[in-house]
Amino acid sequence: MALPINIEDLLNKRKVESNRIEFKASWNPDKIYHTICAFATDLENTGGGYILVGVEEENGVAKRPVKGIDETELDKILKDMVGYDAKISPSYICKVSPEEVDGKTILAIWVPTGINRPYSVMESVVARKSVPKFYIRSKSSTIEAKGELLDEVRELANRIPFDDRGNEKITIDDISGIRVYEHLKAVGSKLVDEFGRKTLLEILDEMDLLVGPIENRQIKNVAAMMFCDNPEKFFPVTQVDIVHFPDGSIENPDVMIETPKITGPIPKIINETLSYLRTNVIKQRIIKPSDSEKSIKVFNYPYQAFEEAVVNALYHRDYMEREPVEITIEPTHIDILSYAGPDRSISAQAIKEAKKLKARRYRNRRLGDFLKELGLTEGRATGIPTIQKHLKFNGNAPATIETDDDRTYFLMTIPCREDMIGQNDIEAVNKTDNKITHLSEIKRRLKNELVNDDLQVYIDINEDVNHLIDKLANVILQVYLQVWENTSVNQSAMIADVLRMFISIKTKSQTLSELLKLSNMESLYKLRRYILEPAISAGYIEMSNPEKPTSSKQRYLLTELASNLFNQ
Numbered sequence: 001m002a003l004p005i006n007i008e009d010l011l012n013k014r015k016v017e018s019n020r021i022e023f024k025a026s027w028n029p030d031k032i033y034h035t036i037c038a039f040a041t042d043l044e045n046t047g048g049g050y051i052l053v054g055v056e057e058e059n060g061v062a063k064r065p066v067k068g069i070d071e072t073e074l075d076k077i078l079k080d081m082v083g084y085d086a087k088i089s090p091s092y093i094c095k096v097s098p099e100e101v102d103g104k105t106i107l108a109i110w111v112p113t114g115i116n117r118p119y120s121v122m123e124s125v126v127a128r129k130s131v132p133k134f135y136i137r138s139k140s141s142t143i144e145a146k147g148e149l150l151d152e153v154r155e156l157a158n159r160i161p162f163d164d165r166g167n168e169k170i171t172i173d174d175i176s177g178i179r180v181y182e183h184l185k186a187v188g189s190k191l192v193d194e195f196g197r198k199t200l201l202e203i204l205d206e207m208d209l210l211v212g213p214i215e216n217r218q219i220k221n222v223a224a225m226m227f228c229d230n231p232e233k234f235f236p237v238t239q240v241d242i243v244h245f246p247d248g249s250i251e252n253p254d255v256m257i258e259t260p261k262i263t264g265p266i267p268k269i270i271n272e273t274l275s276y277l278r279t280n281v282i283k284q285r286i287i288k289p290s291d292s293e294k295s296i297k298v299f300n301y302p303y304q305a306f307e308e309a310v311v312n313a314l315y316h317r318d319y320m321e322r323e324p325v326e327i328t329i330e331p332t333h334i335d336i337l338s339y340a341g342p343d344r345s346i347s348a349q350a351i352k353e354a355k356k357l358k359a360r361r362y363r364n365r366r367l368g369d370f371l372k373e374l375g376l377t378e379g380r381a382t383g384i385p386t387i388q389k390h391l392k393f394n395g396n397a398p399a400t401i402e403t404d405d406d407r408t409y410f411l412m413t414i415p416c417r418e419d420m421i422g423q424n425d426i427e428a429v430n431k432t433d434n435k436i437t438h439l440s441e442i443k444r445r446l447k448n449e450l451v452n453d454d455l456q457v458y459i460d461i462n463e464d465v466n467h468l469i470d471k472l473a474n475v476i477l478q479v480y481l482q483v484w485e486n487t488s489v490n491q492s493a494m495i496a497d498v499l500r501m502f503i504s505i506k507t508k509s510q511t512l513s514e515l516l517k518l519s520n521m522e523s524l525y526k527l528r529r530y531i532l533e534p535a536i537s538a539g540y541i542e543m544s545n546p547e548k549p550t551s552s553k554q555r556y557l558l559t560e561l562a563s564n565l566f567n568q
Contacts, residue, residue: 003108004207005373006188007099010050011062015372019140020049023057025067027077030124033084035142037121038135039111040092043153045161045362047369048113054106068104077107087122089132112208115160118153162319163225163364166211166218169234172201175219179227179265187373222366225266225319232263235319239263240273242327249330266314266367270376277306281329285420300420301334302390309412311376312383313338315368331422333415341407354401356385
């Protein structure tokens, strides 16, 4: 059985949270089946997990090249697993896939959340006599469920998320094979290779999108959310409505512009909504300082804030509610309204602060899995912090969140950058009268970033912050403008990553090898795309082994050109 996700993404812990991946250097059936039971029970509703056997772990990271499993041992493991599966109650069969990595074979065990949870397994699956026990995941470890945790585990039978339930109204004809194929191709799944040899129903079964006995298989709701051309057939009013109030909904409610509703599968709705906002709402201001030929670009809204807010609205929406996601565009702000409200496990204080919302239960965890695979969300309760971070970097006020006592709705308000309120067109503005220059803008952002706790690991906290800002600003200015000037990335949002890169280089003997461990960016993919590759092209960084760019022994070194920047 092929995995629904690329094996390299699992090894590098991309697209799937680290606590959902466990590395095992060798085959240890008792420990492994405890973890299988914990993933299948899925107390935290994270979506099950993956166990990679034949992979050693070092500081939470897969050690490369992998250790692998001997072919003869692998055959015996697969045979033994048939008997071990029978020691899980109620009946549960995990999905296994031998994978070729670094010239060796490893065993990938995929454990989706079970539909009949909770699950117990014999304390020892190899012993003839043993006792059944319940296991759960606690952070990145598997532990036995006892006391109140055991009571909570036993209550799971009544808490199957809506998107993971079977729906007898959905037929195979409602599912678009083209959309399924395009999704698997986008995430790099090997199931793409089996499309011509298997039926669409078999492919859905491999993706854990069917439930029920063989004689009465049902397609899960999430399959229609993702791969049905008209999901509103099963989930009425699955759409995004956008309305403009050019003069304000209170000041002049009679003047409004309604756009055609955006419908279709969830990824399509997300992409079309973001495309509309990027084209019709986001505006750019070009500031031309008198002391430099370079220009500073700022936006009325940072795109990344919209991206997170729209994805969150559709990810956490209650698909049993007959209400659309509503986006209201006002002169001073944008409201994004979805139903229902935040989970009751989130405190009222956390909602009021609008900093981080961590739910114990996810309303649509399987939908979240698919969106994570597509890189549309991280699913680590990072959505709100990301929105606030990008608003801060762009010079906007923080976003606010509103709900009612019954948690029936979730309203996020994203404020416009104050000095761009009322501007309808892209314009170039000379701000020399206000003495806004490149250095002052960068220093302001650096100061905001340097007080962030995340950066204290890089900085001597006894060093005067203002002195450090002055020392770094010229260096950041040159590289920031030269390397990132022509990219499509929001430049203001990348300033923190540039800062981290240069502090890491300076404090690590001019090598970037440790940056992979120190960086707190969302993924190594972004590190390579937005920092390493542009900096290499610009001549600031060079590879120790350019002929083998993906070598595990690769090191990234500071060039003479970049060293001269520090000397300046």
